[in-house]
Amino acid sequence: MSCYQTLQDYAFRAFGYGERLLPRSDFTLCEQFTLIGSGLLWNIYFGVIAVTTGFVLANFLALGKNSKSAWARKPAEWFIFLFRGSPLFIQFFFAYFLFLSLKSVSSIFNPLSSAWAGALIVLFLNTAAYSAEILYGALRSIPKGDIEAADAYGLSGWTRFRRIEWPTMMRLAWPAYTNEAIFLFHATTLVFFSGFPAWQQKGDALYYANYFADKTFNPFVPYPILAFYFILLTLVIIAVFGRVNTWLNRHLPQSKRPKLKFKPNLIR
Incomplete structure (x- = not known):
């Protein structure tokens, strides 16, 4: 079989298109x-949707944790503590069995026991908690001079937050948030090894790398291929987030613009 034929047969097999049987x-x-x-x-599907939706929730959680009202602050603090304090692998495990229980209650919950929906919810909640802590730290680090200047111009409430606090919070948090996004894409490899089954062998990159390693008894070919793909994916993420970082700091002199630095988390 030629490589071109292999591409035709297996390029989209993970989504159910092409050759049904694996080699x-x-x-x-x-x-x-x-x-x-x-x-x-x-992995791209899980990462893109979880990062984009988790970012929205993270903003609300950061504001909640920074709120003076205990009704808003305490739920945000406990949510962040719960998902940052427990391993992602355990979150997948318990979520899968919770979704199975809900499935027995009503058929409306059937999609939750599938990786495309159930695992995505776990990743969404997990990255929202980590991102919220990053945004909260940035929110607390806004220079007092910026707030005083806003007060001097008569800005208050939503207008001050939208025009002064939120843009500054984004500029301060973006380098750390970029690392969180990178790590989330790496963490998507846990999905099919944590309880959510790969239906009809439609798994992610690590699933297929593990398949070849088991069949050939040689992990030194599929796993470097897997690493190669994720390095390329990381470079794409850094490029995209780097452009956003440049846009957020477009008003600063070139010498004072913060540079993105990849700092991988050894333990999650």
């Missing part, structure tokens, strides 16, 4: 690159 023997390098790359589409 069983005589694995070629092209097959491994194609199938692992196909599985990476799931």
Whole structure:
């Protein structure tokens, strides 16, 4: 089988398009690159949606934690503590069995036991908690001079937050938030190893890398391929977030614009 034919058969197999059966023997390098790359589409799906939706919730959580009202502050603090204080793997595990229980109550909950919905909810809540703590720290770090200047111009309430506090909070938090986004994409590899089943072998990049490692008894080919794909994905994320960072700091002199630095988390 040519590499072109392999691409036709397996390029979108992770989403159910193409050849139904996986190769069983005589694995070629092209097959491994194609199938692992196909599985990476799931990682991109989980990461993009979780980051974008989690960012919105994180803003509300950060404001809640910074609120003077205990009714807003305490729920935000406990939410952040719960999802930052427990391992993501355990969150996947318990969420899956919770969703299975809900599935037995009503068929409306059936999608939650599938990775595309259930695991996505866990990633959304997890990254919202971590991002909220980053945004909260940035919110508390806004220079007092900015607030005093806003007061001097008569800005208050929503207008002050929208025009002064929120843009400054974004500028301060963005480098750290970029690292959170990168780590979330890496964390998507836990989905199919934490309880949520891969239906009809439609798994992510790590699922297929593990498949080839088990079949060939040689992990030194599929896992470097997996690492290669995630390095490329990380470079794309850094480029996209770097453009946003440049836009957020467009009013500053070039020498004073903060640079993005990738600092991986060793423990989540």
